[in-house]
Structure formats: structure tokens, C-alpha cells
Amino acid sequence: MDFYEAVEKRKTVREFQLKPVEKEKLMRVIAAGLKAPTHNNLREWEFVLVKDLEQRKRVVEVGVAAKDYSEKEVEKATRNMSEWEKPAYLAALPVQKRMLMSSPELLIVCFRMRQPLKECKTLYELNNFASIWTCIENILLAMAAEGLYGVTYIPRDTASLRKVLEIPGDYEVAALIPIGYPKDYSVKQKPASLNKKIHYDKW
Ligand SMILES: Cc1cc2nc3c(=O)[nH]c(=O)nc-3n(C[C@H](O)[C@H](O)[C@H](O)COP(=O)(O)O)c2cc1C
Numbered sequence: 001m002d003f004y005e006a007v008e009k010r011k012t013v014r015e016f017q018l019k020p021v022e023k024e025k026l027m028r029v030i031a032a033g034l035k036a037p038t039h040n041n042l043r044e045w046e047f048v049l050v051k052d053l054e055q056r057k058r059v060v061e062v063g064v065a066a067k068d069y070s071e072k073e074v075e076k077a078t079r080n081m082s083e084w085e086k087p088a089y090l091a092a093l094p095v096q097k098r099m100l101m102s103s104p105e106l107l108i109v110c111f112r113m114r115q116p117l118k119e120c121k122t123l124y125e126l127n128n129f130a131s132i133w134t135c136i137e138n139i140l141l142a143m144a145a146e147g148l149y150g151v152t153y154i155p156r157d158t159a160s161l162r163k164v165l166e167i168p169g170d171y172e173v174a175a176l177i178p179i180g181y182p183k184d185y186s187v188k189q190k191p192a193s194l195n196k197k198i199h200y201d202k203w
Pocket of ligand 1: 011013088092152153189
């Protein structure tokens with residue numbers, strides 16, 4: 001597939017068909033992640049594919065803080081959201097656990113953090129964190145090129161998650177990515193105006 005076609009096709013999907021993901025496609029997707037640019041040529045990235053159902057239940061239990069929000073809580077959370085942010089939030093909220101439990105594959109993307117995140121004071125110190133997102137974007141684009149979709153879920157409590165997944169102390173979880181063939185494409189992307197985004201010589 002043409003690169004720009006993959007860029008156009010990539011989008012967040014939270015509902016999946018039962019159809020399994022072919023192993024060779026999944027491996028190509030992860031290999032594409034490993035080709036991404038990285039701070040100091042390090043690529044200190046590791047991946048956990050959760051295959052066992054009981055393990056997946058544990059991962060979702062400790063990794064997903066989702067609960068049943070009252071109408072009041074939702075109203076409060078969405079009060080100041082824009083017309084584009086609010087529908088995306090409302091579409092995502094009720095399906096967080098389901099998307100992670102029901103996808104044919106669940107990929108956990110990990111990266112080495114040489115210094116605890118909360119101790120980082122400069123962008124330079126966050127280079128490892130920045131690098132893992134170049135890897136994740138390659139993965140998302142490669143997925144689109146393969147006809148696969150998913151979403152990046154960012155866990156709130158990575159300490160418990162790391163324990164369940166037996167991730168070593170200097171590694172951190174960047175995102176959980178459920179992967180599969182899409183069932184729906186419900187949320188519209190906010191159109192970006194190139195002319196308004198690009199500034200010449202000064203902002
Ligand atoms: C850093 C980051 C964190 C995200 N966290 C979540 C999340 O926790 N749960 C979720 O359902 N979607 C999450 N998303 C997906 C976004 O909601 C989605 O990318 C956005 O609504 C734009 O839609 P699009 O990907 O289809 O363009 C996240 C995306 C990014 C880049």
C-alpha cells in the first residue's frame with residue numbers, strides 16, 4: 001500500500017471482528033515499529049503479546065481504571081471539551097475494558113526508562129519516552145497498511161501492570177494496543193487545516 005494511503009486509512013478502532021490476525025502480519029507490524037527513529041540509536045523497546053485469556057483478564061483488571069461513571073461525573077469531565085473532543089471521549093469511555101478484552105491480539109509496548117518519569121525535568125531526559133512513540137506510530141501505520149486497526153490505551157497504574165507482566169524494573173509500559181480487523185469506524189477525525197497549522201518565519 002502507498003504510504004499516504006496508510007496514513008489516510010489509520011484511525012482509532014475499538015470494536016473488532018472475531019477474525020484472527022495472521023501471525024506474519026503481526027510480525028511485520030512489530031518489525032515496522034522497530035524501524036522507527038530512536039534517541040541515540042538505542043531502540044530500547046520490548047513487546048509483550050498477551051495470548052493467554054487468564055493473563056489478559058489480569059492485565060485488563062489492573063491496567064484499566066475504567067469504572068461506571070455517573071451522569072454527573074461524565075457531565076463534569078466533558079463540560080469544557082470541544083465539539084470534537086467530547087464525542088471522541090463519549091465513544092471511548094464505555095468500551096475501554098471491552099476493546100482490550102475482545103481484540104484478537106493484545107500488544108503491550110514497553111520501553112526502557114533510565115530515569116523515573118517523574119524525575120525528568122527536561123525534554124532531553126524524556127528522549128526514551130519520546131522515542132517509544134515514534135515506534136508506536138510506525139506500528140499504527142503498518143497496521144493500517146495490513147488492514148488492521150486498534151487503539152493506544154495508556155494505563156493509569158503501570159506499577160501493578162508491570163508486576164503482572166513481570167516487566168523488569170527499568171522498563172515501563174507505554175501503551176496497550178488491542179489489534180484486529182475493524183468492526184466500526186464511528187468517530188470522525190477533526191479536520192486539520194494545513195494553512196492554519198503552518199507558520200513561516202515566526203508564529
Ligand atoms: C497518547 C494517546 C493516548 C490515547 N489514549 C486513549 C485511551 O486511553 N483510550 C482510548 O480509547 N483511546 C485513546 N487514544 C486514542 C484517541 O482517542 C484517538 O487517537 C483520537 O480520538 C483521534 O482519533 P483517530 O486516532 O481515529 O484519529 C489515545 C491516543 C493517543 C495518541
